[in-house]
Each structure stands twice: as C-alpha cells, then as structure tokens.
Amino acid sequence: MSVAGRTVLVTGAGRGIGRAEALHLAAAGANVVVNDPGVEIDGRGGDAGVADAVVAEIRALGGRAVADTGNVADWEDAGRMVARAVDEFGDLHVVVNNAATEVNKGMERLAEDEFDDVVAVKLKGTFAVSHHAARHWRARFEAGERTDRAIVNTASGSGLLNPLPTQSNYAAANAAVAAMTTVHALELRRFGVRVNCVSPSMVRTRLTAGVPGERMTGPDVVAPVVTYLAGDGCPLTGQVLSVRGTSVAVNRGWSLGPRVESDEPWTVDALADAFDTVGVEVVDPFDALTTALGGALGLSRREDVEAVVNAQLDLPQN
Ligand SMILES: NC(=O)c1ccc[n+]([C@@H]2O[C@H](COP(=O)([O-])OP(=O)(O)OC[C@H]3O[C@@H](n4cnc5c(N)ncnc54)[C@H](O)[C@@H]3O)[C@@H](O)[C@H]2O)c1
Known part of the structure; x- marks a missing residue:
C-alpha cells in the first residue's frame, strides 16, 4: 500500500x-x-x-x-x-x-x-x-x-x-x-x-x-x-x-434508537401516549454535548455546559 x-x-x-x-x-x-x-x-x-x-x-x-x-x-x-x-x-x-x-x-x-x-x-x-x-x-x-x-x-x-x-x-x-x-x-x-x-x-x-x-x-x-x-x-x-x-x-453513522410501533397509522394522541407510557428514553442535546466535549471543557455537569454555551451565544457579535 x-x-x-x-x-x-x-x-x-x-x-x-x-x-x-x-x-x-x-x-x-x-x-x-x-x-x-x-x-x-x-x-x-x-x-x-x-x-x-x-x-x-x-x-x-x-x-x-x-x-x-x-x-x-x-x-x-x-x-x-x-x-x-x-x-x-x-x-x-x-x-x-x-x-x-x-x-x-x-x-x-x-x-x-x-x-x-x-x-x-x-x-x-x-x-x-x-x-x-x-x-x-x-x-x-x-x-x-x-x-x-x-x-x-x-x-x-x-x-x-x-x-x-x-x-x-x-x-x-x-x-x-x-x-x-x-x-x-x-x-x-x-x-x-x-x-x-x-x-x-x-x-x-x-x-x-x-x-x-x-x-x-x-x-x-x-x-x-x-x-x-x-x-x-x-x-x-x-x-x-x-x-x-x-x-x-x-463511524457507524446514524443508527436507530428506541422505537414505538403501531399496526395502524399513528394519531397524534396515540403517538404522544406511546412516547410517554413506553418511556422512550431520548437524549437531550446538551447531555450529548456534555458527553462529547465536557471533558475537554473541564465540565462534567450538563447545566454547566449549557450555561457556558448560552453565555457564548449571547456575547455581542458583529
Ligand atoms: N482543526 C480541527 O480541529 C478540525 C476539526 C474537524 C474538522 N476539521 C477540518 O479539517 C480541515 C482543515 O482545517 P484546519 O483546521 O487545518 O483549518 P485551516 O484554516 O488551518 O486550513 C484551511 C485551509 O483551507 C484554505 N481554504 C479556505 N477556503 C478555500 C477555498 N475556497 N479553496 C481552497 N482552499 C481554501 C484556507 O486558506 C486554509 O489555508 C477542514 O476541512 C476542517 O473542517 C478541522
């Protein structure tokens, strides 16, 4: 090679x-x-x-x-x-x-x-x-x-x-x-x-x-x-x-996570219930960011990462 x-x-x-x-x-x-x-x-x-x-x-x-x-x-x-x-x-x-x-x-x-x-x-x-x-x-x-x-x-x-x-x-x-x-x-x-x-x-x-x-x-x-x-x-x-x-x-790319299934086309209420009652675990985007980068920033708590990001976003920008 x-x-x-x-x-x-x-x-x-x-x-x-x-x-x-x-x-x-x-x-x-x-x-x-x-x-x-x-x-x-x-x-x-x-x-x-x-x-x-x-x-x-x-x-x-x-x-x-x-x-x-x-x-x-x-x-x-x-x-x-x-x-x-x-x-x-x-x-x-x-x-x-x-x-x-x-x-x-x-x-x-x-x-x-x-x-x-x-x-x-x-x-x-x-x-x-x-x-x-x-x-x-x-x-x-x-x-x-x-x-x-x-x-x-x-x-x-x-x-x-x-x-x-x-x-x-x-x-x-x-x-x-x-x-x-x-x-x-x-x-x-x-x-x-x-x-x-x-x-x-x-x-x-x-x-x-x-x-x-x-x-x-x-x-x-x-x-x-x-x-x-x-x-x-x-x-x-x-x-x-x-x-x-x-x-x-x-990389394995996007992959499917938790799912709900239905024999019928979903109604909005049925989908909302399924997500609630089945207890589908979704990952908050700030949790994902904390896992990916918190170590590099020296921050382990999701709240701290979110606060740092929001402060950065609200700095004056041209
Ligand atoms: N630095 C990182 O940590 C990092 C992380 C992820 C991905 N990348 C990727 O790595 C690559 C290189 O990034 P880098 O950090 O060395 O950046 P860099 O700014 O040091 O180098 C990028 C070079 O691309 C040239 N360039 C810009 N526009 C161009 C154009 N229209 N045509 C041709 N050349 C052009 C710039 O003149 C510059 O010399 C990028 O694709 C970047 O997205 C970098």
Whole structure:
C-alpha cells in the first residue's frame, strides 16, 4: 500500500491539517498539487504565498509539488486544479478535499451570505473537485486503464458526533460531506474509485484557536490516516474515520434508537401516549454535548455546559 509515484491534489493545503497532509504525502513519495488561495478563516482576502511556501518546503525536502491558488467553490477553478495535476504530473490519482472556512454565529444572527459561503467551500467545493476528477477518471477507465483512484473527504466532529452551537453552516456542511462520501463510494466503484472521509476532532489550528482544551493535538495526527486511505491497495471505501489524537475509529453513522410501533397509522394522541407510557428514553442535546466535549471543557455537569454555551451565544457579535 503506497502513494509513491501517485499524484495527489490536496485542497486547502497551505495551512493546518492540509499542509501536514501535503508534507506527509510528499515524504511518502507522492507528487502533490498544493491548492490554497490563502484566505482568512472566513474566506475573505487571499495570499498566493501560502501555497508557494508549502511547495518550497516540500521541494527543499526533495519532494515534488506545484502550487495552485484556485477556489474550490468555483466550478471552473475546480476543473483547472484537476487539469493542472494531469498537465504537471501526467495523471491524477487522489483528491484530498480538505478546504474549509468558518463563520461562527448564533443562527438568528447568521446572515444569508455567511451561511452560503461556508457551505459553498466545504460542501460544493468537495463536490466540484470530486466531480472534475471523476470525469477524468471515467475517461481513463473507458480508455482501458485499470488504476486505483481515491477521494479522501474531510468532515468534522462538529457535524457528526458533536455538532457545535454557532456552527449551523459548518456542521451541516460537514454532515453533508459524510453523506456524500457514501453516495460517491456507491457511484464511483464501477470505475475503480474508492471514496472515504476523515473526521478530525480537537486539532489545534487557526480554526480552533478560540476553543479551550488542553487535549488538543497538533495537525500532524490526521496525515498518516489520509496517506493510508490514498494508498494504492488500500481496501477501504465508503468509510468515515474519526480521528482524535492517535485514536482512529470507524463511524457507524446514524443508527436507530428506541422505537414505538403501531399496526395502524399513528394519531397524534396515540403517538404522544406511546412516547410517554413506553418511556422512550431520548437524549437531550446538551447531555450529548456534555458527553462529547465536557471533558475537554473541564465540565462534567450538563447545566454547566449549557450555561457556558448560552453565555457564548449571547456575547455581542458583529
Ligand atoms: N482543526 C480541527 O480541529 C478540525 C476539526 C474537524 C474538522 N476539521 C477540518 O479539517 C480541515 C482543515 O482545517 P484546519 O483546521 O487545518 O483549518 P485551516 O484554516 O488551518 O486550513 C484551511 C485551509 O483551507 C484554505 N481554504 C479556505 N477556503 C478555500 C477555498 N475556497 N479553496 C481552497 N482552499 C481554501 C484556507 O486558506 C486554509 O489555508 C477542514 O476541512 C476542517 O473542517 C478541522
């Protein structure tokens, strides 16, 4: 299982987790397209030097890389990234969809463009780059090539296990990326493409600079998992792997909990009675949040977590 000689496009590879992935893949012998427009956390601005710096680092270590400053949420840019990989290195074997932005606000304060833009980078960007890569791969498959190809998407604990208050846009987009991973794994197997997803948690980058917690890890912890999923011969497809420190867990997705059954279509009263009398145990969302993150916040009581979250939501926001 190896990425040696394979060409990998990593989006958002100029900083944080993506940068660590680009360096790890290059050290393992991959040709890397380092995509990053060098934007601010909220997607504004841009700095071509961010991608160039990672390319320089890789080359200084003897690796092969080129920079790309396209925006993953722009359909044409996404197509150009794929074409760039093929032009520079002869083929593209793996896409690592890692780019993301954040605008965190209580939902009643979140503006329309702040919702759309975050979803566009994470969700549409993942689709756009995957779409253009898949068109290239289908053409190669129909021309008779039989080569392992792979997509590695990036979701988040905020979206799967512990969607966070203030992250309507980000959490929803990350959950959608996990769902799309399954769809694309089903669709693309017929021409030899594996599609998996990593879901990091508690990694100290600029995205998490404001999140308290001593158990945060450096961005390097995700890279070996991505290089494994990118490797020729990796057997996995359709999987979402949660990565927290050195723990890597296969997600089982949504699963059914307690249920009530009826031979007849439910009436509202009958359903209310069934939930009451059968004693269906439902988990309060703040209990779930306390289980997922209370330890990191140093809080064990649900009431304390709820108070901290509500205080945060009611801080003045622009
Ligand atoms: N840090 C964590 O704890 C954590 C947890 C869960 C998931 N993630 C996910 O990991 C990935 C990387 O996050 P990070 O913490 O390294 O963030 P980061 O902000 O350090 O890096 C993200 C990079 O993406 C780039 N980017 C933004 N918009 C782009 C666009 N339109 N096109 C191309 N590139 C763009 C940025 O310029 C930036 O360099 C994201 O998908 C994020 O959702 C991170």
